[in-house]
Amino acid sequence: MKPKLLTPFARLHAQLVPLSALLAAALLHHVADGCAADGSAAPAQKPAADLAPLPLNLPPAGYAGTPKDMPPDTTAEKPSGKPRPPFLAPKGVQNVALGKPVTSSDSSPLSGDLKQITDGKKDAFDENVVTLRRRTQWVQIDLQTEQNIYAILVWHEHKTPVVYRDVIVQVSDDPEFKNDVHTLFNNDQDNSSGVGAGTDREYFENHEGKLVDAKGVRGRYVRCYSKGNTDHALNSYTEIEVYALPAQ
Numbered sequence: 001m002k003p004k005l006l007t008p009f010a011r012l013h014a015q016l017v018p019l020s021a022l023l024a025a026a027l028l029h030h031v032a033d034g035c036a037a038d039g040s041a042a043p044a045q046k047p048a049a050d051l052a053p054l055p056l057n058l059p060p061a062g063y064a065g066t067p068k069d070m071p072p073d074t075t076a077e078k079p080s081g082k083p084r085p086p087f088l089a090p091k092g093v094q095n096v097a098l099g100k101p102v103t104s105s106d107s108s109p110l111s112g113d114l115k116q117i118t119d120g121k122k123d124a125f126d127e128n129v130v131t132l133r134r135r136t137q138w139v140q141i142d143l144q145t146e147q148n149i150y151a152i153l154v155w156h157e158h159k160t161p162v163v164y165r166d167v168i169v170q171v172s173d174d175p176e177f178k179n180d181v182h183t184l185f186n187n188d189q190d191n192s193s194g195v196g197a198g199t200d201r202e203y204f205e206n207h208e209g210k211l212v213d214a215k216g217v218r219g220r221y222v223r224c225y226s227k228g229n230t231d232h233a234l235n236s237y238t239e240i241e242v243y244a245l246p247a248q
């Protein structure tokens with residue numbers, strides 16, 4: 001077939017159609033970005049001014065200095081000895097785990113009481129440590145309402161620079177953790193706990209606790225796994241904090 005020659009008008013039309021489609025797309029993008037469909041201004045991405053460092057209240061150091069000897073078979077980095085940089089989260093977040101009920105795969109700890117994991121006491125004293133039996137164990141906090149979670153801090157025991165194995169931190173709306181599970185941290189690289197292999201690194205316990213970035217994930221339950229540490233096969237906890245804002 002002979003190629004059809006376009007009249008000057010048809011050529012202009014052919015150029016304008018994609019242009020108008022582009023304009024419409026740009027307009028839609030603008031609406032999605034900043035304006036609600038009814039024309040009122042919708043909240044844009046949270047500006048940096050609404051962020052603030054987490055309102056942490058750290059316990060004193062449980063040991064002096066940094067570990068001299070690296071334990072064998074660890075993926076942990078040698079600690080720098082410097083304080084952790086401030087972690088920014090939306091202003092107004094608070095530790096919503098304080099005083100909340102705790103359950104565990106081990107319902108009768110070898111020492112301490114599960115409720116001590118959310119009692120706010122986190123100094124490196126033996127009486128603040130709850131110890132669960134060996135092998136993979138978990139503890140779970142019921143925040144009692146859905147929350148937008150920005151950070152989770154875990155102190156196993158920080159009297160000595162031990163490295164815990166198979167630390168996995170998850171959030172879900174399902175108390176059984178079967179559906180809708182968000183895994184925020186997992187350093188079980190060889191999947192020896194069978195929850196799934198993770199890519200995070202091990203770390204040394206210290207008074208700052210392990211800070212896990214939760215990125216605003218929504219959920220009611222927080223579950224933390226571990227499988228012993230470089231000193232012994234038991235699983236200890238001193239405190240878990242969950243920094244969140246009530247879900248809208």
Ligand SMILES: [Ca+2]
Pocket residue numbers: 116117118119120121122128238239
């Ligand atoms: Ca405690």
Ligand SMILES: [Ca+2]
Pocket residue numbers: 165166187188189190191192193
């Ligand atoms: Ca492992």
